[in-house]
Amino acid sequence: MFSIFKSKPVLKDLIPNNYVDIHSHLLFGIDDGAKTKEDTVFIIQSMKSLGFEQAITTPHTTPLVWDNTKEGILSKYQEVKAVLPQEAEALKLRVASEYLMDESFLKRIASEELLTLKDKCVLVEMSYINPPIQLQDILFQLKSRGYDIVLAHPERYNFYHSNTDMYAKLKKMGCQFQMNLLSVTDYYGGHVLEAANFLLKNNMIDFVGSDIHHSKHIKAFESKVQVKDIGNFEKAIENNQFFRI
Template identity: 60%
Template sequence: MFSFLKKKKALKEIMPDAFVDIHSHLLYGLDDGSKSLNDTKKLIENLKSFGFEQFITTPHTTPLVWENTKEGITQQYEKVKSELGFSTAQFRVASEYLMDDSFLKRLENERLLCLKDNYVLVEMSYINPPIQLYEIIMELQSQNYQPILAHPERYNFYKRDYASFKKLKSAGCLFQMNLLSSTGYYGSGITEVADYLLKENMYDFVGSDVHHSKHIDAFSNDLKIKNIDKLEKLIPNNAFFKM
């Protein structure tokens, strides 16, 4: 009767201890994430205060925007890991690959940086999906990669087009939810889509997608989703990536 009087939970309150984050932009100087070693240290310190224990940082590989190479990413990773004094178990590296018209060519020429084994984090443009989307997904699988689509709730061209989400899942994509989507940080429409995908059990993993201090601050925001119980059951799935 008085459920409206219940105190709302903040996102940081439902984060478990020993959480493994599989999506972040903590390597400074590579993309729109951390800008300095001091930024990286502060971001990690704050995330640890929420229960984060291990980090797989995933700088963008985005043609014409962030032209990161596999060699450049791994070189910066080794530098930053040494500067932080972290072990490989605490701090690992992969990449968030943009699936675009050039992605099939990339698959021909290099092995991708994976989160673990063959699990690779991919994203799409926020304007429209690539014309060859399903060809790309098939080619990834033919090369024994398991694609994990980053933040499907944020692609506005799929808003309320739930059939497309189901088609992507049927094609073999796993889904990674951005944790901040549960707080309304990206807008109420994105939170609504995230809530639907949670309700339908379509997510496989979660990630912080932390770039800067504003993202850290948003962990103190109240949860805006209805399916909080589903999110609380989903978060532990990230233990799959624990070292």
């Protein structure tokens, strides 16, 4: 009976000391994440203090916005390791990319090997305005080339909040779901929290990621967890051990 009144946990208290993060934007000067070397140092030190043991950082590849190339991302990664060797080693820092699924992505799939989280696991996202017209074709092309699809933050796509049947369809099309850690708080708002509740309740979340860009995200780890199914949330955190090296 007393569990009804039990205080909700703070998000940072649910992060285990062996946590492996698979989504962040901590390479400075490459996208909307860290801007300076000092920003990168702050983020890495903060991640370590929260219990992060390893991290795969994932700069955006978003044509016309952050038009990064595979070569450019790898070059920036090597630069960060060179100028911040202790910090990079502290997180066993690796690099992949968060690819926007659009028409140009189909050409990219056909012309180059993608930067992956591990083996053939590729992190992809959609526009927050609407899903890509070519969504089914993109997912099919990824699967046909042997990629394992990890869809970033499905709970944040507002166009699915009133069409939750699409989540099951995305699963059938081969998507694994990566939820943002902050989505279990009220950081992104009530609609995202409601979607996170739905996905956790239906055991649809495979992995989690911090999606850390800046100090405001770090501060938000002090917020209380608002989702109901903390058990499935903790299970998804544990699933990230798949990406351990």
